[in-house]
Amino acid sequence: MGLYWAPVLIIMALIFIGSTRVFSSDNTSHWLVPILQSVFPDAGLQTLSFMVWTIRKCAHVVEYAILTILTWRALWFGPSRRPAIWSPVHAWWAFAIATLYGASDEFHQTFVPSRMGSVTDIVADAMGSLIALAIIYGFCRMRSGKDRELTISSPGNI
DSSP, X not given: OHHHHHHHHHHHHHHHHHXXXXXXXXXXXXXXXXXXXHHOTTOOHHHHHHHHHHHHHHHHHHHHHHHHHHHHHHHHSSTTOOOSOOOHHHHHHHHXXXXXXXXXXXXXXXXXXXXXXXXXXXXXXXXXXXHHHHHHHHHHHHHHHHHHHHHHHSGGGO
């Protein structure tokens, strides 16, 4: 069990560390805004602020997509080592774990100076989870189609 859940716990720890004061918008803007200004020299302060906000929301989407993929993997490929077939039950649990962890992370941020919890961030987390599940679903459909093609075209079936 531990082998499959270790990556989940690692990404959860990284998300938790990212929720500290060090990665607050105030601290990351000090280095992110100059980078954006060098790439977009004509951008005004309002545009740069929107870019920073967008990058931060995209980070939420990516973090929780990764968490969902790793959670789904741990649930599905655990001790039984099942093939990659879509499972709505595992998808639901992966979504629930990722989204609830996102909500708990936002709650945690309410206790961190220079941070605040945000419903918008929870929505971004849930969107990342749903995007990941759509990718997993597509991968499972693609893989199950290839398995059928291999079964049909194998010489032993002719």
